[in-house]
Amino acid sequence: MTQAQGRLETAAPAAIELRAISKAFGPVQANRDIHLRVERGTIHGIIGENGAGKSTLMSILYGFYKPDAGEILVGGRPLTIADSQTAIRAGIGMVFQHFKLVQNFTVLENIILGAEDGRLLRPSLSKARGVLRRLAQEYELNVDPDEVVENLSVGHQQRVEILKALYRQADILILDEPTGVLTPAEADHLFRILEGLRAEGKTIILITHKLREIMEITDTVSVMRRGEMVASVRTAETSPEQLAELMVGRKVLLNVQKTPATPGKPILEIRGLRMADAAGVERLRGIDLTIRAGEILGIAGVSGNGQTQLLEILGGYPEKGSTLSGEIRMNGVPLPVAGAACNAAERRRQGLGHIPEDRQAEGLIMDFAAWENVAFGYHDAPEYGRGPLMDRDAIRRDAEGKIARFDVRPPSCDLAARNFSGGNQQKIVVAREIERNPDLLLIGQPTRGVDIGAIEFIHKRIVELRDAGKAILLVSVELDEIMSLSDRIAVMFDGRIMGERLPGDTTTGDLGLLMAGVDAAPQTQDPPSREP
């Protein structure tokens, strides 16, 4: 497919129309000549890889950025959106990926924040209460108006964001990656809400990188690639494969190709691991897990159910001030969970590799050049220097090799990590950790914010490491990823392992229930017997 498959033209004024929008940040052309037309009362998906320019475009719509060129029409009338106040007055509401809620305010207080009617709060609050009651009935948007936001689940917090927009009489609702933090059940509920809003004539723009969601709920979909709008099509007339190809610009394998695992001896054994954080809150409540050589154990779960703590403890850096108990053995040797011997450098010497959940905060030093990041964590390795000094030439040679083998783009050793795209940043981390050939590799969210082309590549490397007889612990909030990569799946909820499943014997529905803390079909907790 080449150019836009016919822009969907109709006579009635579109809810939103963008004409020839362009925006550059310095030398980077984030948006180039974007045309977009979203009809009233439809759900329109915008899909594209990271860095394709989706967020920039939405920020322009919401008045955060001023476009360099082009025109925005809302309801058929040209509008200069200078700031978010203008956008709100024009009926545009935005639900950000990272919620903008005051954690210690109640739901009502959050909703009127910035939309108070006068100097006194009480009239606004009681008005909001009435509006909220009506909205809750109309759209299944039930939230306790007097609950403090920090006590709400993530799904409910998102509803507050939607309510905020509706309270400001938004007719056009933009949602940026709304399901990233939701369980499948919560996501389904969100979609029902969105369908209800559509039925009331609201227009919804859904930004996502999940093809499944696009296919499930949108009426029309636009694909962005490298700052350009490469296609706008009716969802019914396209397929996930076609959309993926449009996003990446070439054919993509959506499923991981792998042979059945042949697990060997246990590499990592965790028994009764408990952990309470500095505030005394129990984050892990007795974890038992075994990972064998040559298998990938996937941990599914909504983020915030103890996965991060588990990875940190295994990685050798439990949260400061936390208390731990239980036993961890690697290759039969007990790993210390406290004291000076419990540190990440020691773990690496024992054969542990770790691709952290948050590569920008942990896995990389964003201001360091790529070659420095290749040595990061292994900067004490003998081959990287003599005595107290580092051997820059040796590190650079190694980095150049890794960059070539992992197809990091641009292939520049000297570029700072922050100047690479998310996928290429991740490739640097993956190259560093996998090429050390660890006995056990911890992987947290390997493809978060990574473009489809790089996902395929990273998945292939992970499977190769498994086939080389290494043990892999994979933590991901992407159920699709867990289902396609894992040889065995454990579901975490509230610091516990809710159950283990084999990917062939389960469904997303089954896993979704476990993720929500419901063990619908209690199975044997033991991993199926697969002794060699």
Next chain:
Amino acid sequence: MEKMPKWADVLLTPLISLVLAMAISALVILAIGESPWEALTTMIDGALGSSYGWGFTLYYATNFIFTGLAVMVAYHASLFNIGGEGQAAMGGLGVALVLLSLPLPHWALALPAAMIGAALFGAAWALIPAWLQARRGSHIVITTIMFNFIAAAALNYILVNLLRPVGSMDPASARFPNETHLPKLSDMALSLGVEWGKNTPVNISFFVAVIACVLVWLLIWRSRLGFEIRAFGKSEPAALYAGINPVRITVIAMLISGGLAGMMAINNVMGEAERLVLNAVEGAGFIGIAVALMGRNHPLGVFLAALLFGFLYQGGGELALWTSIPRELIIVIQALVILFTGALDNMVRVPLERMFMAMRKRGA
């Protein structure tokens, strides 16, 4: 993609800041009815126009190199060491104790001994704030400031009650033995048959400071420890992930920082005063902050910025001597330079970056 070329980042930005500071200073001088041009020529003449002027400029610069390096090393670990003043004062105490208690027959022996004493005392004075920061989370800016006052008070007490020779009215230590006096650059020049910088305090410590610049560069950009310091300074969570111990790095970086600040004492206490006097540091610890900021936290930048502030100090002194511009105004001028090159750095940097980006876009 870098926002602008490196030369613009490290040279053009501070230069423009400096010109702006000078322009405002000129307005201030005009406002009190003096001639800015005359003031400028007086400063340049006094600080750079003769070997005598240079002798003082380099002497001050030596102090500022040490304190600037001290701030710089801590900065790379993301620690803002404001305690250079107190650490340098304590370094002076270390120098005095070493030179007054050990029988050192020659300056070549006395210098390394005094350096060790100075560095140890300076480092020790930085250790407590470092430990409090690393273990207890007490903010290092607060604790190092407080330690400046404690150092001043402690030195007061020590000089008056312990080190003051019997019968002296002066709150100062005894003079250091003659054998330990450091060679002045003027003496060294004279031995080469050149008359240079007669009666100026600049001494062999200047070369020690230059060597310190090179060593600090090696430490920060070429050593594994420097890698850990920089990594920790950029991101503590990442450091933890990489197995870098935050407590260890905080303490080590502050020990090195305090040691460097303390080493300043070989210049002002050992090289110039040749005894320990009250308030020997004279604000050099604070100037070090401006020097490190303006020097972009690089040893070469620190060296150049230290020269600039040496010039401002010496030139400012001359200004007070030869013109009717009051001494207080010289402090205003110095403050303006600090303000523009340090605090208002972004005011110049951001428009410059925009300009370079626009130029690149047109070129592309």
